[in-house]
Amino acid sequence: MRMACIDRTSPALNQILLKLYCAEKPLEIDHHLYEFGSVEYHIQSQASNPQLAYLSISMPPLCHGVLPNELSSKTIEMVKGLCPNVVEIIEPAKEGYQLTLKLDLNQIPRNKDYDKIIREISSVHSVILSSQLKEMLWNVNSDDALQGMYKPIKLVYHPREPFFLIRQPQRIIAVFPIRFKEKSDVTMATAFLQELVDVGSSDKWAKAPPCNWSAIPPPELRGEAFEDLSTNGGFFTFDISSRHVEGNRLDKTVWSLLNFSAYVRYHVKSTKGFIQRRMRKRLESLVEVLHQTNSEENEQTKQHKVHRYTKKLVRSTKYVILKQRWRTFGRKIKRIGFRLKIHGFTRFCQRWLRFPQFSTGYTKID
Numbered sequence: 001m002r003m004a005c006i007d008r009t010s011p012a013l014n015q016i017l018l019k020l021y022c023a024e025k026p027l028e029i030d031h032h033l034y035e036f037g038s039v040e041y042h043i044q045s046q047a048s049n050p051q052l053a054y055l056s057i058s059m060p061p062l063c064h065g066v067l068p069n070e071l072s073s074k075t076i077e078m079v080k081g082l083c084p085n086v087v088e089i090i091e092p093a094k095e096g097y098q099l100t101l102k103l104d105l106n107q108i109p110r111n112k113d114y115d116k117i118i119r120e121i122s123s124v125h126s127v128i129l130s131s132q133l134k135e136m137l138w139n140v141n142s143d144d145a146l147q148g149m150y151k152p153i154k155l156v157y158h159p160r161e162p163f164f165l166i167r168q169p170q171r172i173i174a175v176f177p178i179r180f181k182e183k184s185d186v187t188m189a190t191a192f193l194q195e196l197v198d199v200g201s202s203d204k205w206a207k208a209p210p211c212n213w214s215a216i217p218p219p220e221l222r223g224e225a226f227e228d229l230s231t232n233g234g235f236f237t238f239d240i241s242s243r244h245v246e247g248n249r250l251d252k253t254v255w256s257l258l259n260f261s262a263y264v265r266y267h268v269k270s271t272k273g274f275i276q277r278r279m280r281k282r283l284e285s286l287v288e289v290l291h292q293t294n295s296e297e298n299e300q301t302k303q304h305k306v307h308r309y310t311k312k313l314v315r316s317t318k319y320v321i322l323k324q325r326w327r328t329f330g331r332k333i334k335r336i337g338f339r340l341k342i343h344g345f346t347r348f349c350q351r352w353l354r355f356p357q358f359s360t361g362y363t364k365i366d
Helices: 011-022 073-080 114-122 124-139 142-146 183-200 249-258 260-336 345-352
Strands: 029-035 039-045 052-058 087-089 099-104 153-156 162-168 171-177 211-214 235-241
Touching (some): 011 029, 011 052, 052 124, 073 087, 073 099, 073 124, 099 124, 124 153, 124 249, 171 260, 183 211
Antiparallel strands (some): 039 052, 052 099, 153 162, 162 171, 171 235, 211 235
């Protein structure tokens, strides 16, 4: 998932313009859109002429007191250069907005390039922001620079994420205060920024702007407001030289500076999601192992019980068989009744084993 604040194109605006352009039936649209950086869009289209749309844009200046609320002539020229055949600037702009554009969607060719053209129109907010920062880099504080005074410029792309630019004769210093609400986010952001410093100092990235992380404010921010310097994630600094703002590199450098804080937050959010997925997957594997272990234990217990029951059954069966045999043997013995017949044994008993007879009479004594 890509964050809207990092992409140059406004996803919501791009979707509405595509809907208007590809609609089979006439559509009447009246939408207000709000996006990152306090950007507001108002897009209108009548059903009587759906291919003609009006887009109004409002966004605060990056630095109050340094840049005017109205767009400069350079910014307007850059907006006109997006799609000259499709985009027309309406003057004066609609009340409450800095810029109003008239979009003639009929001028967009019906081929594969229509999506690319609509994406360019949807990136109008990035053109305005980049133009403002470019003007600040080359025009602001020029008198102070000649006198040796380099006053930091506070830029606010998002109300809770200001950053500072200090322009010096041979370089431009960009300082980003890092703030997070949760301690875990601070830990991950600090680790990421320190690794970024290590990677940036390698030979592979020698052409990239040197960077540095510090837990305390750099000396260039001495004297700034306390609430701007109170952070829990430290300060990250880029040292931008003249070769980083030459030619086509200028636009890329400007957009990277505008979205650095958003990129750090995006990285922290992605890291948390990755850790949570790994922990959930690990937990599922542990639960599966526990279930498998319990199943094996239950199976062993069941087999042990069956073995004990079988053994007990065998013992009881043997006992019953022996008892039955013993009873049968006893009955046979009783049936026999010791009827042993020995020839002449009766006669022998009558003759030799005759018990003596004693007289039971008695004499009465007077």
